[in-house]
Amino acid sequence: MEYPLEIFKALSEETRFRIIFILRNAKDELCECDIADILDVPQYNISKHLNILDSAGMIKKRKEGRWIFLSLSDSLDKFKSSVINSLGHLNSELINEDLTKMKQFLISTSGNRCS
Amino acid sequence: MEYPLEIFKALSEETRFRIIFILRNAKDELCECDIADILDVPQYNISKHLNILDSAGMIKKRKEGRWIFLSLSDSLDKFKSSVINSLGHLNSELINEDLTKMKQFLISTSGNRCS
DNA sequence: TGTATAGTTGCGCATATATGCAACTATAAT
């Protein structure tokens, strides 16, 4: 029973929800420090939340030098991808602020801020 | 921001998840005492969890005599109905046990156990 | 009127979980 609950627990916390939301909308990978800047949350908290999202099988981590690059997992099962795709129906002001900030990061660094 | 998180918080607790799961698969309404029997959870806990699911706008309550009949809300927005429909991709053993038990309740009472 | 059943609610307790801080590792640059 734990298994199907894991993704809901993961998404029921605001910071983790915002991480998944911007990862779903990002066209490139984001590095951990960028996520911390975009969401204005201390990096040590981002690190902990990413561990939880990773345990739930929702994200992919790629290490390159000092950086860890994040993206949505590319092997989501039907259930998980369906839940995550549901986020496409949302248009809350607050998460759109995150998206705007995320896109500015991508633009301002031409996608290679951390490389 | 609270709004989109509410449904994930609601579904991140096992009893509430199981309630939504059987309501989604029930063809008839279920009364609260039946839900308590099916899930083998004290009714006072079911009552509390139903309040949370109700606050999240996920269920419909209909009072008739001593009984409260439950069903999924018939006015779910796109986001919520998409999340709930994701449950259709699951086939966990444990929740199937709940379904079997739920169907036995419907059969054994010809849908009018509580009326 | 008295009793039984369905459901609610407040309280105290135990557990789970998120946070901040500080110390730590790892990689890169000078």
Add this chain to the structure above:
DNA sequence: ATTATAGTTGCATATATGCGCAACTATACA
């Protein structure tokens, strides 16, 4: 070697949350 940046982790604390119990309301029925 030294310094700076990215990231991790353990600990203490605060808060959130679910539970059991007991007392309560509400409806039906004899």
